[in-house]
Amino acid sequence: MTTREAGPRQRSVEWGVAAVMVLLGGVTIFGSLLVGTGWGTEGPKAGFFPFWIGLLIVASAGWNLIRAWRAAANNKLFSKWGQITQVGKVVLPMAVYVAAIPWLGIYLASALLTVGFMRWLGRYGWLHTIAISIGLQFVIYLTFEKWFLVPLPKGPIEDRLGL
Numbered sequence: 001m002t003t004r005e006a007g008p009r010q011r012s013v014e015w016g017v018a019a020v021m022v023l024l025g026g027v028t029i030f031g032s033l034l035v036g037t038g039w040g041t042e043g044p045k046a047g048f049f050p051f052w053i054g055l056l057i058v059a060s061a062g063w064n065l066i067r068a069w070r071a072a073a074n075n076k077l078f079s080k081w082g083q084i085t086q087v088g089k090v091v092l093p094m095a096v097y098v099a100a101i102p103w104l105g106i107y108l109a110s111a112l113l114t115v116g117f118m119r120w121l122g123r124y125g126w127l128h129t130i131a132i133s134i135g136l137q138f139v140i141y142l143t144f145e146k147w148f149l150v151p152l153p154k155g156p157i158e159d160r161l162g163l
Contacts, residue, residue: 006080006081007077007078007079007080007081007083007084008077008078008079008084009075009076009077009078010075010076010077010078011068011071011075012078013078013079014064014065014067014068015065015068015069017061017064018061018062018064018065018068019061019065021057021058021060021061021064022057022058022061022062022065024057025054025055025056025057025058025061026054026058027054028050028051028053028054028057029051029054029055029058031047031050032046032047032048032050032051032054033047033051034047035047036048037051089120089121090121093113093116093117094113097109097110097112097113100112101153101155102153103155104155104156104157105152105153105154105155105156105157105158106140106152106153106154106155107137107140107141107152107154107155107157107158107163108155108157108158109155110136110137110140111133111134111136111137112133114129114132114133114136115129115130115133118132118133140152141163145163
């Protein structure tokens with residue numbers, strides 16, 4: 001195997017994804033059991049539908065785990081490390097963006113994400129980047145808050161502006 005072909009193998013990735021999905025399904029089942037999965041006088045309890053969805057997730061992920069285990073020839077290259085790095089350049093900033101929304105509000109967090117992507121990945125100039133980043137927030141505000149009347153998460157900047 002050359003360094004060009006270095007990266008995780010298909011089987012390892014399938015095992016990892018299946019294991020994570022079994023874990024997430026298990027957490028869903030556990031949480032559903034805590035709030036009740038039965039049928040009450042008013043209808044299904046809060047955990048009824050999540051319980052069955054969690055069970056389906058665990059069953060399908062378990063099936064994928066068994067299939068990946070049995071497939072002996074399924075050890076080809078999944079992806080090169082350089083390709084995974086490219087995906088990480090999008091996934092990691094998006095994770096930070098989602099985590100920042102409760103503290104910064106959606107408008108400031110979105111503007112910062114747009115600036116980051118346009119400058120870092122797109123290599124656009126500052127004038128173009130700032131104009132698009134701020135203009136896009138006005139479009140989002142007008143569309144959702146004014147037109148559709150859907151309030152979006154606000155942060156300290158929006159509170160000061162009275163939005």
